[in-house]
Amino acid sequence: MNTKLKWLRDKIKMQNMQGFIITNPINVKYLTNIDAEGILLITRKENIFITDGRYMEHVRQILTIDDEIVVMNFKDICLEDYENFFIFCENVGFEENYMTYAKYKEYKQKFKINNFEETEYIIEKQRMIKDEKEISNIKEACRITDNCFEHLKSYIKIGMTEIQIADEIQKYFKENGADGLAFETIVASGVNSSKPHAIPTNKKIALGDPITIDMGCKYNGYCSDMTRTIFAGEILESVKTIYDIVLKNQIKVSEQLKDGEMIKNICKNLEAEFKLNGFDLIHALGHGVGLDIHELPTVSSKNDINLKENMIITNEPGIYLPGQFGVRIEDTVLITKNGSINLTKSDKNYIIVR
Amino acid sequence: MNTKLKWLRDKIKMQNMQGFIITNPINVKYLTNIDAEGILLITRKENIFITDGRYMEHVRQILTIDDEIVVMNFKDICLEDYENFFIFCENVGFEENYMTYAKYKEYKQKFKINNFEETEYIIEKQRMIKDEKEISNIKEACRITDNCFEHLKSYIKIGMTEIQIADEIQKYFKENGADGLAFETIVASGVNSSKPHAIPTNKKIALGDPITIDMGCKYNGYCSDMTRTIFAGEILESVKTIYDIVLKNQIKVSEQLKDGEMIKNICKNLEAEFKLNGFDLIHALGHGVGLDIHELPTVSSKNDINLKENMIITNEPGIYLPGQFGVRIEDTVLITKNGSINLTKSDKNYIIVR
Numbered sequence: 001m002n003t004k005l006k007w008l009r010d011k012i013k014m015q016n017m018q019g020f021i022i023t024n025p026i027n028v029k030y031l032t033n034i035d036a037e038g039i040l041l042i043t044r045k046e047n048i049f050i051t052d053g054r055y056m057e058h059v060r061q062i063l064t065i066d067d068e069i070v071v072m073n074f075k076d077i078c079l080e081d082y083e084n085f086f087i088f089c090e091n092v093g094f095e096e097n098y099m100t101y102a103k104y105k106e107y108k109q110k111f112k113i114n115n116f117e118e119t120e121y122i123i124e125k126q127r128m129i130k131d132e133k134e135i136s137n138i139k140e141a142c143r144i145t146d147n148c149f150e151h152l153k154s155y156i157k158i159g160m161t162e163i164q165i166a167d168e169i170q171k172y173f174k175e176n177g178a179d180g181l182a183f184e185t186i187v188a189s190g191v192n193s194s195k196p197h198a199i200p201t202n203k204k205i206a207l208g209d210p211i212t213i214d215m216g217c218k219y220n221g222y223c224s225d226m227t228r229t230i231f232a233g234e235i236l237e238s239v240k241t242i243y244d245i246v247l248k249n250q251i252k253v254s255e256q257l258k259d260g261e262m263i264k265n266i267c268k269n270l271e272a273e274f275k276l277n278g279f280d281l282i283h284a285l286g287h288g289v290g291l292d293i294h295e296l297p298t299v300s301s302k303n304d305i306n307l308k309e310n311m312i313i314t315n316e317p318g319i320y321l322p323g324q325f326g327v328r329i330e331d332t333v334l335i336t337k338n339g340s341i342n343l344t345k346s347d348k349n350y351i352i353v354r
Numbered sequence: 355m356n357t358k359l360k361w362l363r364d365k366i367k368m369q370n371m372q373g374f375i376i377t378n379p380i381n382v383k384y385l386t387n388i389d390a391e392g393i394l395l396i397t398r399k400e401n402i403f404i405t406d407g408r409y410m411e412h413v414r415q416i417l418t419i420d421d422e423i424v425v426m427n428f429k430d431i432c433l434e435d436y437e438n439f440f441i442f443c444e445n446v447g448f449e450e451n452y453m454t455y456a457k458y459k460e461y462k463q464k465f466k467i468n469n470f471e472e473t474e475y476i477i478e479k480q481r482m483i484k485d486e487k488e489i490s491n492i493k494e495a496c497r498i499t500d501n502c503f504e505h506l507k508s509y510i511k512i513g514m515t516e517i518q519i520a521d522e523i524q525k526y527f528k529e530n531g532a533d534g535l536a537f538e539t540i541v542a543s544g545v546n547s548s549k550p551h552a553i554p555t556n557k558k559i560a561l562g563d564p565i566t567i568d569m570g571c572k573y574n575g576y577c578s579d580m581t582r583t584i585f586a587g588e589i590l591e592s593v594k595t596i597y598d599i600v601l602k603n604q605i606k607v608s609e610q611l612k613d614g615e616m617i618k619n620i621c622k623n624l625e626a627e628f629k630l631n632g633f634d635l636i637h638a639l640g641h642g643v644g645l646d647i648h649e650l651p652t653v654s655s656k657n658d659i660n661l662k663e664n665m666i667i668t669n670e671p672g673i674y675l676p677g678q679f680g681v682r683i684e685d686t687v688l689i690t691k692n693g694s695i696n697l698t699k700s701d702k703n704y705i706i707v708r
Contacts, residue, residue, distance in 0.1 A: 057549050058549060096456040097456045196408040263565040283425065
């Protein structure tokens with residue numbers, strides 16, 4: 001059995017649970033490496049993955065005997081089987097933040113579960129701390145992202161559309177070893193950059209536009225996430241002022257990131273700095289990155305946990321002036337014992353494309 | 355107020371609900387055209403969309419005064435506001451098949467809801483029947499998909515990789531008026547075609563390969579879905595036999611699709627035909643298509659509802675021989691009073707690329 005499944009078995013035992021139904025496919029992938037629709041049952045004696053005909057072949061190819069995971073097809077399971085899976089289990093865990101209310105009711109009845117226990121992001125909390133292999137996958141995703149940005153510096157020309165640039169990013173990722181996009185790329189120029197979550201449009205890059213590019217790829221399922229705001233032809237003074245505030249504060253944040261620091265304190269410092277300049281931070285300062293592009297920990301002033309070694313998070317302050325423009329600068333960052341390491345390393349000086 | 359919101363208000367009134375919290379973003383888009391994270395509240399007097407800073411500008415651009423939707427920012431809402439939204443409402447609906455168990459508990463408490471009522475896919479069931487505008491969007495998505503397939507017939511050459519072909523499909527969609535992919539394209543050649551949900555690989559198309567291409571795009575948010583299995587250089591006799599069985603039965607199904615017919619009967623007929631030839635249908639025969647690529651109705655032998663005029667579903671039988679190959683043929687189909695119309699119209703004769 002792999003170390004992650006072993007960890008989970010020990011963990012639920014400590015919490016007096018004798019079983020667990022895992023339905024979030026990202027958690028299933030984290031624990032088993034299986035990339036398929038289905039549910040993972042941790043029963044007293046076995047690990048069981050139940051899927052359907054579409055995935056049986058894929059799952060059998062991925063698993064070996066050492067995984068100690070029994071694979072079953074939903075259609076071969078009768079009502080009595082369901083009742084037997086957790087027959088001597090008093091408490092069975094589930095993911096209350098993933099499972100719908102309807103499935104909760106259905107499973108409680110179908111599996112005849114006495115106490116169906118909320119597990120409070122038990123697996124997601126473990127996923128916050130990356131192991132060596134996970135770090136190396138994210139590093140590689142970040143390296144490809146940096147290379148892509150380097151390519152964009154010469155590729156982007158005034159007159160191109162946002163969609164054209166977004167397509168080039170996707171093409172670059174695919175041709176350079178990534179699995180694909182970690183999320184829908186944002187390319188937002190001129191007034192579009194004032195929307196933090198803009199969708200690329202057919203608007204052409206025009207002289208004087210700031211261009212916010214928020215992009216990331218996946219490598220072996222693990223994500224990268226980086227944003228740079230660059231400039232078409234020239235930098236307007238009004239934009240430069242905002243850029244400088246964002247960059248200064250992004251660096252200030254990165255100097256505070258360190259094992260043991262409280263997340264909310266770092267966020268509050270940033271918000272106070274922004275306020276001094278007359279601006280609000282209208283989204284979280286960052287988020288964990290891993291198999292999901294957004295995972296724990298949320299990096300916001302509401303989160304009172306401490307940073308820990310081998311967490312990987314984003315540091316992405318931004319200022320947005322509706323109807324005018326916006327600036328965001330973001331890195332993917334590894335937390336270490338003594339500080340932090342930016343895994344995305346692209347230039348943050350003024351970059352002007354022509 | 356638009357007709358869809360009016361319909362919902364009447365509908366919940368008939369079911370003795372005085373309020374509704376809509377959290378599924380596809381349902382929010384269906385009802386309001388808003389494409390953003392957030393929740394839609396139907397209260398006694400108002401329609402309220404609550405979102406966050408990232409989406410305020412986008413939402414304000416989309417809505418007009420005629421929509422009669424109040425927009426609020428989560429961060430401006432205090433505990434007391436939450437308690438007031440449904441203050442004289444005895445029963446408030448929610449989407450039990452979308453809302454997580456955790457959110458259910460949180461909202462029940464936060465909004466001080468007496469009876470938080472399951473609504474049994476109330477909106478999804480309405481979404482099954484498409485209006486004129488929805489049909490015209492799906493028709494356009496299907497037309498682009500047909501044109502893409504026409505292009506592929508001359509584009510695909512022996513020696514290309516599956517990924518190369520999948521990328522070309524995505525490029526074609528983007529350059530020809532689609533919003534983008536409706537789902538991750540499947541290009542599965544040779545032995546890969548034996549997996550119904552194969553992911554495109556770097557495998558090169560080889561002489562004698564069957565190639566299953568399952569693709570669809572979105573137009574104004576609405577999806578198309580089509581599969582064809584074509585052949586590289588030649589058709590092996592063993593493959594031809596299977597192809598003929600699949601095609602014959604796909605056509606037989608399309609002849610039975612009609613307003614008033616029971617879905618499960620049509621599926622059972624197909625399964626019986628397959629069984630006679632010694633094969634199983636290992637996935638559903640089809641699914642509804644609309645804003646979601648997979649929506650109601652499920653076209654399977656377990657669904658005992660009747661087809662209705664203006665439903666749009668897929669008809670996609672397939673036979674898969676593990677370790678050998680597979681064949682699937684799929685159309686997107688509009689149900690009419692007297693029969694059905696294939697909205698995807700690409701050739702289903704043997705197509706050989708070289």
